[in-house]
Amino acid sequence: MKRTLALAALLIIAPQAKLAASEEPASAYRPGSTKERPRAAKENEKKKQAHPAKVAESKDSARLKALEQENFRLRQELAQKGGAALQPGSEAASPEGALAELKAGNTRFVLGSRTRSQMGYNDIALRQTLAKGQAPFAVIVTCSDSRLADNFIFDQELGRLFTIREAGNCPDTQSLASIEYAVEHLGSKVVVVLGHESCGAVKAVMESGPTPLPGNLWSLQNAMSGLLESVHHQAGEPTGTYMSHLVEANALRQAKVVITRSSIVEHLCHEGKLTVVPAVYDLASGQVRFLPAVASEAPVPEAHP
Numbered sequence: 006m007k008r009t010l011a012l013a014a015l016l017i018i019a020p021q022a023k024l025a026a027s028e029e030p031a032s033a034y035r036p037g038s039t040k041e042r043p044r045a046a047k048e049n050e051k052k053k054q055a056h057p058a059k060v061a062e063s064k065d066s067a068r069l070k071a072l073e074q075e076n077f078r079l080r081q082e083l084a085q086k087g088g089a090a091l092q093p094g095s096e097a098a099s100p101e102g103a104l105a106e107l108k109a110g111n112t113r114f115v116l117g118s119r120t121r122s123q124m125g126y127n128d129i130a131l132r133q134t135l136a137k138g139q140a141p142f143a144v145i146v147t148c149s150d151s152r153l154a155d156n157f158i159f160d161q162e163l164g165r166l167f168t169i170r171e172a173g174n175c176p177d178t179q180s181l182a183s184i185e186y187a188v189e190h191l192g193s194k195v196v197v198v199l200g201h202e203s204c205g206a207v208k209a210v211m212e213s214g215p216t217p218l219p220g221n222l223w224s225l226q227n228a229m230s231g232l233l234e235s236v237h238h239q240a241g242e243p244t245g246t247y248m249s250h251l252v253e254a255n256a257l258r259q260a261k262v263v264i265t266r267s268s269i270v271e272h273l274c275h276e277g278k279l280t281v282v283p284a285v286y287d288l289a290s291g292q293v294r295f296l297p298a299v300a301s302e303a304p305v306p307e308a309h310p
Contacts (some may be wrong), residue, residue, distance in 0.1 A: 077238045096194070097142040099279035103194035104295070107143055110160035120161045131163055141167040144187045146263065147163065147199040148174045148206065152288055155199070159293075167193055173206030174198055175228035175259055185269045188279055196263055196270070198255035199293065201286040207232075208253050229255060253296070256283040260299045275299040 113119050124131075143153040144167045155161075155168055166228035167187040170182045176184065176198075187193040199206075209218060210229045217223045236254045238247045260283035264270050273279035283296040 054253075073213065085187060091178070097140065097192065098194075100194045100278070103142045107159045107197065107293075108193070108295065111158060111291075113160045114158055115291045119157065121162045121165070122156050122160050124162060135164045139191060140163050141165055141187060141191055141193050142195070143167070144169065144184055144193045144196040145199055146171070146174055146176050146180065146196065148172060148201055148204060150201060150205065153201055153286060155200070158286065158291065168193065173204060173210075173225055173228060174200050174256065175206075175225070175226070176263055181263065181267050184198065184263060186266055188273055189269055194279060196260075196281045198256050198260040198281070198283045199286055200252045200259075200284070202249060202252060202254075202288050204252050207255055208248060211248065211251055229258075232258060253285050256285055257296060257299070259283070264299050264301060271301050281293065
């Protein structure tokens with residue numbers, strides 16, 4: 006009886022085992038199967054997943070190269086209009102090249118296509134390089150107003166602009182010393198004295214007239230001494246228009262202060278190694294309007310006794 010049961014079990018199990026052995030596992034590779042791709046395709050997918058940062062870096066590099074080419078094209082166009090030809094890196098080689106780069110950067114800012122100030126992926130390497138030294142091609146003397154950020158306005162990354170901020174863009178003795186350090190020791194090629202529309206410091210001086218401002222604010226009147234007398238308020242002229250005239254006149258007068266109160270700046274300008282340029286920034290459009298460069302023989306304005 007036992008032998009009969011064992012034989013019956015063997016007859017049932019053996020065919021099933023043979024059938025299972027002859028079947029392929031579900032995961033086995035079969036040519037043309039959609040369940041598993043060829044090994045080469047799998048390897049490529051693994052490489053992409055393993056190095057997503059490298060893929061992103063490659064795309065960023067291509068984008069940066071295209072943006073830099075567009076930047077150079079804009080600079081060339083601006084330089085040709087001004088009668089100068091530019092070569093890569095020329096912003097650090099001459100006052101003309103430095104000014105052309107600032108104009109090109111401001112154009113990018115106005116158009117909403119900033120390049121140099123958006124290279125965030127390069128921040129770590131840039132900081133490491135700048136820790137070894139700096140060589141800013143331009144000095145920007147501008148107002149302390151929070152709406153003025155020269156790195157954005159001129160689309161420049163860290164290390165390219167030497168910034169001095171004073172209310173009313175009025176350089177005092179310390180500011181003049183800072184300018185001299187930048188142009189003599191760091192090699193900056195242009196000094197831009199940047200005023201701006203709706204300047205609170207100019208407005209305070211305009212509204213106070215001969216009445217001394219409280220606290221230390223009187224120093225603004227001292228720095229802008231003679232400004233109100235230099236710009237006549239025409240009868241019927243809107244206050245806003247008069248303010249714009251004062252802002253422009255102040256930028257010009259402060260640029261003259263830079264060149265007439267610094268023998269170092271005046272000497273470099275006389276040799277053609279430096280240019281001092283007044284300018285006015287429009288808060289709404291973002292555009293910088295550059296005024297004619299100040300000549301080294303400019304008369305001394307009545308300011309900063």
